[in-house]
Amino acid sequence: MAEAMTPGDEDDDRETSKRQRCGDEAGNSADAATSSYTLDGPGDEDYFEAYDSLSVHALMLSDEPRVGVYLAAIKANLESIQDKVVLDVGAGSGILSMLAAKHGAAARVYAVEAVPGMASLARDLVLRNGLQDRVTVIQGRIEDVELPEKVDVIISEWMGFYLVHESMLESVLVARDRWLKPGGVMMPSSARIWAAPVEAEPLRREIERYSNLHGLDLSPVGEAELARRLREPQVEAIEAHRLLAAPVLAVDLGDLHSLKCGGTAEFSSQVSFFTLRAGHAAGIAFWFDAGFGKLSTDKNVVKINTDPGSPPTHWQQTVVYLGVFAPVEAGEELSALVKLKQSEENPRQYDITVDT
Numbered sequence: 001m002a003e004a005m006t007p008g009d010e011d012d013d014r015e016t017s018k019r020q021r022c023g024d025e026a027g028n029s030a031d032a033a034t035s036s037y038t039l040d041g042p043g044d045e046d047y048f049e050a051y052d053s054l055s056v057h058a059l060m061l062s063d064e065p066r067v068g069v070y071l072a073a074i075k076a077n078l079e080s081i082q083d084k085v086v087l088d089v090g091a092g093s094g095i096l097s098m099l100a101a102k103h104g105a106a107a108r109v110y111a112v113e114a115v116p117g118m119a120s121l122a123r124d125l126v127l128r129n130g131l132q133d134r135v136t137v138i139q140g141r142i143e144d145v146e147l148p149e150k151v152d153v154i155i156s157e158w159m160g161f162y163l164v165h166e167s168m169l170e171s172v173l174v175a176r177d178r179w180l181k182p183g184g185v186m187m188p189s190s191a192r193i194w195a196a197p198v199e200a201e202p203l204r205r206e207i208e209r210y211s212n213l214h215g216l217d218l219s220p221v222g223e224a225e226l227a228r229r230l231r232e233p234q235v236e237a238i239e240a241h242r243l244l245a246a247p248v249l250a251v252d253l254g255d256l257h258s259l260k261c262g263g264t265a266e267f268s269s270q271v272s273f274f275t276l277r278a279g280h281a282a283g284i285a286f287w288f289d290a291g292f293g294k295l296s297t298d299k300n301v302v303k304i305n306t307d308p309g310s311p312p313t314h315w316q317q318t319v320v321y322l323g324v325f326a327p328v329e330a331g332e333e334l335s336a337l338v339k340l341k342q343s344e345e346n347p348r349q350y351d352i353t354v355d356t
Helices: 042-050 054-061 064-076 094-101 115-128 169-179 203-210 219-229
Strands: 001-004 087-090 106-113 137-141 153-154 182-188 190-198 232-234 248-255 266-274 277-292 302-305 318-330 333-342 350-355
Touching: 064 087, 064 094, 064 182, 064 277, 064 302, 087 094, 087 169, 094 153, 106 115, 115 137, 115 318, 115 350, 153 169, 190 266, 190 333, 203 219, 203 318, 219 318, 248 266, 266 277, 266 318, 277 333, 277 350, 318 350
Parallel strands: 087 106, 087 153, 106 137, 153 182
Antiparallel strands: 001 350, 190 248, 190 277, 232 318, 266 333, 277 302, 277 318, 333 350
16 A cells, blocks of 8 residues: 655644635625535645745746647637636636637636735736736635626636645635536536556666665665655656556546535545556556546547646646555556545645555
8 A cells, every 4th residue: 555645745733714615605705604615724825825936837837738728728619708707716827817818809807816926917917918908807815705797707727736736626616606607617627537557667776776786785775765755646757658557547527517516625446457568566647637628528628638648747747656666467457446635734735545
């Protein structure tokens, strides 16, 4: 069994006033929604501080597959956006809001951004591009802001490493329940997590060399180094040739128009793989795809795919290493119980368990 904290997991005892409120409708106060799902815990301060860095947004803006698929989705869903009202949740630099206004011909776009510095930058960029008559930047958390009207479309780039890292999807679902008109459009509208066993030959050779280093057995050093690297899931770019089996679907969020708010706290999936060749199974790699259509299986849906064979993105892939380099033969079945659970210490992060 491999059990690991999510990337970047740290102890943090600070309290936060952040509350994600599921089930509220527009105009309702948090106190009125006594049965609403809530998510309280540390981590928000660090989360928002990280997104106050311009370098983080520069990285995302330079991610052409990421930006390109949103532009393609806007153009493909023009009938849903043109002359309509759009809400951008977690607008950051305002790139998606401006694309919706410029290339989607949206009548009005509300760009909601929690970080004051980024909201200010977004206003400047909207003005620089002459879109101030149609794009309104609102500084605040989506759980707290009040919009002047309901919207036809919600667009957001909420995906994190292995899809759900940072738990931003819950905020998007709050926005949907409060502000999206009946029959409105979610962008993206579907998302899935995929998994596959992987090799790690350079790591295996590096660890094994300690068993005979200049004629000396230094295995404990190698074991300690392996343990250090296995402490957290590793976010890395996986070459397709490292996959030992075809990927399988681990988690399907389904239609985001109907996904229950508060339903992303925990996922569990039994997965089975059949190896395509001999090798050493070192871990399970995870990645995601997200679709901009009615169903993720629609042939014409615009989709972003972060698998090892697709153009690289800043999300890369996430590997949970198993602590062993298990030899396998072609055609062998490998099974694992995969669990992703929101961390109690920091609900922005997930604990990932792979039980083989």
